[in-house]
Amino acid sequence: MLHKTKIILAAAITLLSTAAAYAEWKPERPVEFVVASGAGGGTDNFARTIQAIITKHDLMDQPIVVLNKGSGSGAEAFIYAKGNAGDPHKLIFATNNVYLLPHVAKLAYTSQDLEPIAALALDEFLIWVKADSEYKDAKSFIDAAKANPGQVPFGGSQSKDTDETLVALIEQETGADFKYVPFNGGGEVGVQLAGGHVAANVNNPNENLGQWQGGAIRPLCVFSPERMAGGEPVQGDMGWDDIPTCAEAGLPIESYQMPRTVWAPAGLPQDALAFYSDLLKKVTETPEWKEYVAKTSQTGRFLAGAEFKDFIGKSEENALKVFKAEGWLVQ
Amino acid sequence: MENFGLLLDGFQIALTPSHIAIMVVGVLLGLVVGVLPGLGAPNGVSLLIPLTFSMEPVSAIILLASMYWGALFGGSTTSILFNIPGEPSSVATTFDGYPMARDGQATRALTLAFMSAGIGALVGVIVITLLSSWAAEFALRFGAPEYFAVYFLAFCAFIGMGSAAPAKTAVSLLLGLALSSVGMDTITGSLRLTFGISELIGGISFLVVVIGLFGIGEILITIQHGLKFRGVSSRVDLRDVFRTIAELPRYYATLIRSCLVGTWMGITPGGPTAASFMSYGIARQWSRRGKPFGTGRPEGIIAPETADHSAGTCAMLPMLALGVPSSATAAVMMGGLMIWGLTPGPMLFTTKPDFVWGLIASMYVANIVGVILVLATVPMFAALLRIPFAIIGPMIVAVCFVGAYTVSSATFDLWLVLAFGIVGYVFNKLQYPIAPLVLAMVLGHKAENAFHQSMIMSDGSVLVFWSNPLVGSIITLALALVAVPQLVRFATRLRRTEVDEPLVK
Numbered sequence: 058m059l060h061k062t063k064i065i066l067a068a069a070i071t072l073l074s075t076a077a078a079y080a081e082w083k084p085e086r087p088v089e090f091v092v093a094s095g096a097g098g099g100t101d102n103f104a105r106t107i108q109a110i111i112t113k114h115d116l117m118d119q120p121i122v123v124l125n126k127g128s129g130s131g132a133e134a135f136i137y138a139k140g141n142a143g144d145p146h147k148l149i150f151a152t153n154n155v156y157l158l159p160h161v162a163k164l165a166y167t168s169q170d171l172e173p174i175a176a177l178a179l180d181e182f183l184i185w186v187k188a189d190s191e192y193k194d195a196k197s198f199i200d201a202a203k204a205n206p207g208q209v210p211f212g213g214s215q216s217k218d219t220d221e222t223l224v225a226l227i228e229q230e231t232g233a234d235f236k237y238v239p240f241n242g243g244g245e246v247g248v249q250l251a252g253g254h255v256a257a258n259v260n261n262p263n264e265n266l267g268q269w270q271g272g273a274i275r276p277l278c279v280f281s282p283e284r285m286a287g288g289e290p291v292q293g294d295m296g297w298d299d300i301p302t303c304a305e306a307g308l309p310i311e312s313y314q315m316p317r318t319v320w321a322p323a324g325l326p327q328d329a330l331a332f333y334s335d336l337l338k339k340v341t342e343t344p345e346w347k348e349y350v351a352k353t354s355q356t357g358r359f360l361a362g363a364e365f366k367d368f369i370g371k372s373e374e375n376a377l378k379v380f381k382a383e384g385w386l387v388q
Numbered sequence: 389m390e391n392f393g394l395l396l397d398g399f400q401i402a403l404t405p406s407h408i409a410i411m412v413v414g415v416l417l418g419l420v421v422g423v424l425p426g427l428g429a430p431n432g433v434s435l436l437i438p439l440t441f442s443m444e445p446v447s448a449i450i451l452l453a454s455m456y457w458g459a460l461f462g463g464s465t466t467s468i469l470f471n472i473p474g475e476p477s478s479v480a481t482t483f484d485g486y487p488m489a490r491d492g493q494a495t496r497a498l499t500l501a502f503m504s505a506g507i508g509a510l511v512g513v514i515v516i517t518l519l520s521s522w523a524a525e526f527a528l529r530f531g532a533p534e535y536f537a538v539y540f541l542a543f544c545a546f547i548g549m550g551s552a553a554p555a556k557t558a559v560s561l562l563l564g565l566a567l568s569s570v571g572m573d574t575i576t577g578s579l580r581l582t583f584g585i586s587e588l589i590g591g592i593s594f595l596v597v598v599i600g601l602f603g604i605g606e607i608l609i610t611i612q613h614g615l616k617f618r619g620v621s622s623r624v625d626l627r628d629v630f631r632t633i634a635e636l637p638r639y640y641a642t643l644i645r646s647c648l649v650g651t652w653m654g655i656t657p658g659g660p661t662a663a664s665f666m667s668y669g670i671a672r673q674w675s676r677r678g679k680p681f682g683t684g685r686p687e688g689i690i691a692p693e694t695a696d697h698s699a700g701t702c703a704m705l706p707m708l709a710l711g712v713p714s715s716a717t718a719a720v721m722m723g724g725l726m727i728w729g730l731t732p733g734p735m736l737f738t739t740k741p742d743f744v745w746g747l748i749a750s751m752y753v754a755n756i757v758g759v760i761l762v763l764a765t766v767p768m769f770a771a772l773l774r775i776p777f778a779i780i781g782p783m784i785v786a787v788c789f790v791g792a793y794t795v796s797s798a799t800f801d802l803w804l805v806l807a808f809g810i811v812g813y814v815f816n817k818l819q820y821p822i823a824p825l826v827l828a829m830v831l832g833h834k835a836e837n838a839f840h841q842s843m844i845m846s847d848g849s850v851l852v853f854w855s856n857p858l859v860g861s862i863i864t865l866a867l868a869l870v871a872v873p874q875l876v877r878f879a880t881r882l883r884r885t886e887v888d889e890p891l892v893k
Binding site: 095102105109123124126128129130132133136161162163164165210216217218236237238239240241244245247248249251252253254263266267268271272352 | 434441527528530531532571572573574575576577579584589590591710711712723726729731732733734735736739796797837841844845
């Protein structure tokens with residue numbers, strides 16, 4: 058009898074406390090920001106900028122701890138999330154690698170192990186060539202690759218990741234044939250291009266900004282539906298908004314963008330999800346965030362909930378087509 | 389001499405009282421994180437970055453860079469005292485530094501290390517000052533074949549004439565290469581040697597292996613040799629510091645050679661770790677007399693330390709001028725640069741001369757400040773060895789495990805430390821050399837990537853390594869470093885049989 062009462066009492070308390078928590082969920086412990094890249098990379102800057110904004114504007118009561126788990130193209134962070142299922146005190150910072158990686162490598166997690174919270178920005182991709190190269194525009198570059206199949210070296214970051222996927226997409230859409238050479242990261246590929254060891258790369262604006270300013274390399278076109286936001290000229294009298302879109306330049310690829318995303322381990326309470334989504338929304342409204350987006354030449358766009366899931370679905374579908382054609386899929 | 393004027397402007401920025409105070413604080417903080425392997429320089433620097441948001445960029449970079457120098461000094465301290473390298477680049481310092489400290493000459497070992505580190509760093513900064521514009525251009529000439537050639541050169545310089553049996557060296561080297569290939573391959577994107585264990589996807593961390601091999605391995609050997617509950621009776625005297633400084637000029641040849649190796653490896657993308665190994669290997673090849681290396685030879689400390697610091701300093705140049713971080717710590721500092729609104733790249737030198745030359749001037753000052761500070765702490769650190777093993781032993785074990793855990797906050801790494809501790813013990817008992825394994829782990833993966841990239845570019849032709857004078861001469865030099873000692877040995881043997889008298893009297 059006493060036993061039964063205890064159980065009922067316990068159940069009641071649990072219910073009550075859940076109800077109380079439901080009213081307004083708040084982190085009770087320090088929140089871990091798990092970054093799916095090494096220190097100093099694009100994803101790392103993304104996470105640390107958000108950390109700095111939350112701390113500066115006091116958007117959350119609990120302190121933030123940033124952890125870098127970037128090995129295996131970020132797989133380390135996602136497997137870590139799987140191991141901490143249901144923990145509402147861990148956020149994972151990534152790109153589209155969360156849902157694309159399991160298709161090309163046999164890993165101990167699936168995209169179901171992570172719950173999407175929001176995307177905060179879209180990073181652009183451009184075709185860059187050496188400043189003194191013979192290619193005047195995207196078309197002449199593609200034609201050169203068609204004339205010498207397999208001879209034009211195209212540098213990129215990592216293997217079967219966003220860069221190689223884009224190069225494969227260009228090949229499939231135009232019939233050109235490049236020699237893809239993978240390097241460790243965007244910075245390294247930028248230097249290889251400036252040194253003339255590869256003919257082109259598809260770096261994000263931020264990864265090649267320094268080299269462009271220095272006049273070592275120049276952009277041919279950007280894989281975005283519309284031209285990038287303007288601003289001061291970067292090199293000579295050319296600014297970001299002077300770069301034609303690839304569609305304008307005659308490359309039949311409408312858009313190829315990489316989302317900067319935030320995830321949580323699957324199974325966290327709905328109200329915790331709402332709390333973080335709200336928090337990140339507030340972050341994107343601060344002047345510091347706008348400055349970060351402008352400085353890194355990304356496109357600021359906040360996606361959450363169903364909208365974000367739609368985006369993921371489409372992006373995954375497009376990538377899968379490329380993977381299938383290249384024979385990269387793993388079972 | 390335009391650089392000279394800019395440097396003088398830089399000194400005006402670096403030599404303000406507030407900046408000198410920042411350097412002292414930075415070096416001391418760095419020393420603390422360097423000595424406690426639980427923190428490490430990259431973590432220490434990233435902890436400090438949020439504090440720098442409100443500072444002027446030049447003050448912020450001076451703070452972070454000073455902390456980096458301090459951490460490098462601290463890393464050598466633990467290598468020498470406890471055989472635990474705090475930084476990958478101070479592994480080679482353990483080979484002779486630790487035996488010398490065990491001999492009761494901890495003060496001498498530490499002073500030699502710090503002084504040669506300071507000299508190496510100063511030479512590095514001078515090279516940066518004189519060659520800044522040229523060196524950045526030069527680094528651009530390094531494509532995949534050239535990268536491979538530089539790593540290959542480091543391998544050959546170190547392996548060239550090992551003292552251990554060639555077969556045992558080969559076993560150790562190949563084991564290291566196998567370990568370095570664990571995890572996700574950059575070039576193919578496939579997983580290798582992970583056996584379905586998720587923890588191995590990221591590969592085996594070099595630092596974890598080294599902490600196990602050296603730290604835990606050493607403890608096991610100490611225990612087997614009979615537990616001595618007394619500490620080493622090391623003399624602790626500030627006069628010893630000065631006496632050691634006075635003996636430094638005797639090793640001028642080693643110093644000059646190591647500076648050359650260091651600056652070369654710093655400007656080319658070889659990096660400080662490769663530089664320290666290469667310098668140690670060359671010093672060993674050149675030594676003719678005296679007790680063998682690995683038993684506490686002063687040159688065995690001077691060579692890696694000088695090369696490590698001159699390379700580490702020179703490597704700041706590619707970071708600023710090209711935006712390529714040379715180490716994990718440099719990567720964190722670069723992240724900081726971007727947060728402060730500066731873009732590393734060729735334009736940084738023209739658009740922000742105050743920042744760049746302020747930093748370069750601060751490297752002169754901070755290294756001198758650093759050497760003075762660490763020399764003052766030598767007696768204190770040397771006294772640590774007097775503590776009985778019964779107390780310090782468990783502390784070292786704890787430090788090893790904490791240090792390994794913080795590399796990537798993974799419990800799996802603790803098992804690795806234990807496993808490699810046993811490997812280190814077995815290697816020692818069977819007289820297998822550990823150094824080739826360590827070197828292969830540091831450079832193996834990078835060399836493999838560069839080789840693979842070269843092969844993709846050349847469609848599989850090895851001739852790409854002789855495709856231009858730069859790469860051709862590096863590769864040829866590397867091959868000569870391996871071949872010449874063998875030929876000399878062969879010739880000596882021939883002559884010996886002819887004349888029938890020993891060469892050495």
